[in-house]
Amino acid sequence: MQTKAIGTLYYSHNLNPRVAVAAARHLGAPVKFVRADPMGKDQQAFRAINPNTLVPVLVEETRTLWETDAIVMRLSALMDDAFWPPDRTEEVMQWVSWSAHHFTKAGGTFYFENIIVPRYFDRPADWKALEEAHEDLQRFGAVLDDHLAGRTWLVGEALTYADFRVASALPFAAEARLPLDGFRNIQAWYARIDAIDAWRDPFNGLG
Numbered sequence: 001m002q003t004k005a006i007g008t009l010y011y012s013h014n015l016n017p018r019v020a021v022a023a024a025r026h027l028g029a030p031v032k033f034v035r036a037d038p039m040g041k042d043q044q045a046f047r048a049i050n051p052n053t054l055v056p057v058l059v060e061e062t063r064t065l066w067e068t069d070a071i072v073m074r075l076s077a078l079m080d081d082a083f084w085p086p087d088r089t090e091e092v093m094q095w096v097s098w099s100a101h102h103f104t105k106a107g108g109t110f111y112f113e114n115i116i117v118p119r120y121f122d123r124p125a126d127w128k129a130l131e132e133a134h135e136d137l138q139r140f141g142a143v144l145d146d147h148l149a150g151r152t153w154l155v156g157e158a159l160t161y162a163d164f165r166v167a168s169a170l171p172f173a174a175e176a177r178l179p180l181d182g183f184r185n186i187q188a189w190y191a192r193i194d195a196i197d198a199w200r201d202p203f204n205g206l207g
Contacts, residue, residue, distance in 0.1 A: 006078060007060035009071070010036040010049070011206075015111055016068045018202055019168050020056035023072040023161060026198035027079040031058070033206050069096055072161050084161045091155045095162035102140040107169030109133035110176040134179055141183050148185035152192065159196075167193050 009024055009031040011017040024031055038046035038053040050057045050066040057064065058071045065071050076084035084092055099105075110133055113125040144166065147154070154162040170190050173180060180186060194200050 004030065006031050006075070007058055008032045008034055010034050010038075010055045010057045010059070012036060012055050013203060014055075015108060015168055015172065017056040018171065019164055020058075020068045020071050021206070022199045022202035023083070023164055024075055025202055026164075026196065027075050027083060029075045029079050031075075035207055069161075069165070072164075076161065082158065082160075085156070088155055088160070092160050092162045095154050096165045098140075099166045099168060102136065103144060103166060104168045106133040106136035106140065107176070107178055110137075110178050111169055111172050114176045115172060137179055141180055141186060145183040145185045148189050152189075154189075159193075163189075163193055164199065167199075170194075171199075 006029055009020065009029075011021050011033060012035060021033065024033075036042070036046065036055050036057075038050065038055055043053050046053050049059060049064060052066065054066065056068055056071055057066045058074065065074055073084055109129050113130055113133075117123065117125055153159050154166060167190055169176065169178065170180075171194075172178075197204075
């Protein structure tokens with residue numbers, strides 16, 4: 001178990017950085033949290049840390065990692081590999097990939113069109129994109145709901161990063177207007193995740 005300081009985790013309150021901060025706090029990782037605005041006035045300076053000018057980014061003494069999943073894999077290996085268990089890493093990665101390409105991809109469209117667009121763009125929501133995302137959420141929500149029938153967590157008998165990752169968009173469900181009302185197993189599973197302090201309020205005390 002890592003006890004000395006790992007490095008600095010740059011974050012924002014957006015969807016993916018939220019997952020990284022929640023995982024870091026759940027793991028008790030000794031990182032310094034720094035809220036950043038890499039697309040703002042410090043964009044050029046931030047490019048030296050992450051050429052994509054996006055967060056999250058984990059800066060250690062000898063390495064820099066960007067992308068949420070890579071950061072959490074690193075922190076899990078240092079702090080508690082049960083969160084990304086080596087003997088089930090392929091199963092965790094299966095759900096991480098599935099989330100990125102299907103469930104959270106669709107949820108992310110609702111997040112972007114219903115939350116981000118009204119705040120930062122002078123245009124209405126893209127209803128065609130939302131209709132397509134609605135179809136995908138219904139399709140892949142059914143897959144997830146069926147998998148969760150009789151299960152507490154996605155992989156094995158304990159919470160893993162797969163649960164956090166697949167739940168990425170769900171903290172924003174009400175504001176983003178995610179159409180998930182009919183999926184009782186998803187709702188019960190997410191209630192268990194939302195009972196975890198680090199997930200429910202990852203930015204507590206951070207700003």
